[in-house]
């Protein structure tokens with residue numbers, strides 16, 4: 001069995017592809033699996049870490065407004081588009097896949113299209129209730145569309161089957177044990193807050209998290225905090241902390257660019273503060289955690305807010321909209337939770353109830369069925 005996976009740009013598209021690859025490998029240890037991604041991108045790092053080969057190509061999205069910078073970008077994107085059929089042909093010839101699976105992001109577009117044109121079996125997975133542009137276009141061409149939630153279906157015109165499977169979650173996240181994870185970080189008897197602004201980081205979230213850390217360092221000695229500030233967020237984050245009287249390194253504060261061991265950190269956490277990307281939320285549910293969600297307002301159709309409302313309505317999370325986001329607003333929410341540990345537990349239980357923990361297997365079954373046709 002030879003399966004090619006394509007997804008990229010952010011971990012929200014890459015991690016689902018990795019989860020699918022690992023599930024196929026579990027069922028077929030001899031399966032040949034490779035990925036397609038952008039050169040110099042996040043997928044190069046994340047896929048490389050899992051030990052899968054990655055074919056690289058250059059695919060850029062087009063920008064809608066007409067500033068001089070965007071015109072130059074769009075010309076480059078056009079150049080990539082013109083070059084992509086040749087690169088796709090070479091990849092498909094070299095790897096000769098039986099199945100090509102896309103998990104969103106611009107890079108998935110050309111290779112899935114090229115595979116479908118050549119009669120190779122194709123499937124896509126959409127993580128959000130509001131589908132991304134690549135998947136919207138691909139749905140019309142691929143054999144099977146897999147969805148995290150049924151709401152996405154009304155935005156698509158699938159050529160083939162359309163099946164709701166839930167979001168694929170990396171097995172390490174599903175299997176991580178709170179007790180062992182807390183012991184690893186020496187968190188016994190402490191309250192652990194985990195925060196991150198999606199896979200790319202988020203400046204507004206960094207700012208209020210720095211304020212929160214300054215507060216808990218002064219007033220809550222039993223609170224520990226793990227935070228990812230994202231690729232370019234370090235300097236501003238450190239400056240904001242310093243303004244609050246906190247210098248790094250500091251006991252109880254674990255601040256990094258990117259959390260590589262999210263499985264362990266999620267299992268160890270009592271409270272998660274994050275954006276509301278689809279995979280993050282599925283992982284919070286799988287880990288059964290209480291959450292404070294700050295949806296990104298800069299995404300299509302405000303879909304992160306809708307993602308977050310699912311947890312809020314289930315009694316698993318509170319939402320702070322970015323327009324209302326201040327240090328004191330976040331501190332008040334965190335205080336109300338740490339002063340009522342029973343609420344943290346109740347939110348965690350409500351979160352668990354939302355989890356679809358067999359999504360990997362559901363997806364595997366759908367792909368196996370497609371391959372057997």
Ligand SMILES: CC(=O)N[C@H]1[C@@H](OP(=O)(O)OP(=O)(O)OC[C@H]2O[C@@H](n3ccc(=O)[nH]c3=O)[C@H](O)[C@@H]2O)O[C@H](CO)[C@@H](O)[C@@H]1O
Nearest residue numbers: 010011012015127196198199228258259262277278279280
């Ligand atoms: C700004 C934007 O376009 N965001 C989209 C993007 O978000 P984003 O890429 O942030 O994706 P998600 O929130 O869905 O997933 C983030 C993934 O990165 C991992 N992680 C994150 C931070 C870190 O330090 N370490 C780490 O491992 C998380 O565990 C998770 O597996 O894709 C999601 C899924 O299509 C969409 O719902 C989001 O709206």
